[in-house]
Amino acid sequence: MPPAFIGSSPYCYANSLAMTLGPQSPPPSAIEVLTGSPFGAQFVESGLPHFDPPGWDPDLGLDQAIGLLGWTCRRTTGGAVSEALGRLREAARSGPVLVGPVDVGLLLHQPWSPGIASGGDHWVVVLDVDDHRVLFHDPDGFPFATLPVDAFVAAWRAQLVDCAGPFTMRGDFRRTDEVDVRTALRRSLPAALRRLTGPSPTGSSVAVERLATAVEAGLDDRTRGHLTGFAVRVGARRRADASRWLGELGASGAAAVTDHQARLLGRLQYDLVTGDTPSAAAGLRQLAGTYDALRTELASAVTVLRSVRGTGPH
DSSP states (O other), rough: OOOOOOOOSSOOOHHHHHHHHHGGGOOOHHHHHHTTTSOOOETTTOOOOOOOSSSHHHHHHHHHHHHHHTTTEEEESSSSSHHHHHHHHHHHHOEEEEEEEEEEGTTTOOOOOSSSSOOOEEEEEEEEEEEEEEEETTTTTEEEEEEHHHHHHHHOOHHHHHHHHOOEEEEEEESSOOHHHHHHHHHHHHHHHHHSSSOTTTTTHHHHHHHHHHHHHHHOOOHHHHHHIIHHHHHHHHHHHHHHHHHHOOHHHHHHHHHHHHHHHHHHHHHHHHTTTHHHHHHHHHHHHHHHHHHHHHHHHHHHHHTSSSSTTT
């Protein structure tokens, strides 16, 4: 078995949740699997492809992971700017606040920020808010970053982001049940299986086939940049982490399929960057053909693991 991947990847909400939960948090690799993100592929409303399940988004995934780990929090969203800032100030006095989505294009502390809304979602951990600036950890590599309040609000408004709504945040985290990470992961598998089987059992395969056809026809710059800068990288990492944790649970068949998916996506990065269209399309069609096997192996794992104490009827 190859070593687990360790390094930079776009795991902003998983890293942010781990920072928020503190010493009691499982590693971000487990959090990412608990959100359900590795189990599918889709095109979102903006028309961009993502290697996560149909109908899934990070906001839904965070709620799932938080609940599976035995935590509760207070999630708020919307309202006027003054109301949102008031909520954020109050929450930050009690502890770290998981804030997002924010529009990554408007995070002006990042030297590569274009300074215009891009619709790219991102999550950060707010530590303090005063009259002039917001202090936060940005998991893109910026501990104790600051932004002027108005600049932070502009990013937090997230007008072009596909998921959640403006001024979404989670604070007042409390642990209500002692759940170890393997139990949480076992309990997550039925939801992963449901995402692979509905609403259309072929949804993920169809999405990847559609992407293969788009690659052959010629990708526009926006889609190519999204794939090479984000979607392929995070898709491969998600599946590598899923393989690792499925293996920890003894679900060796599902672990093998997700490992194969990770390798197919990892190879796709070079093909897309260098413009090797035939190889990229062929790799995507191979990936599309793996979802039936993953569904079968996950169903088998769920059946076996239901007998394990703590799996429950989730």
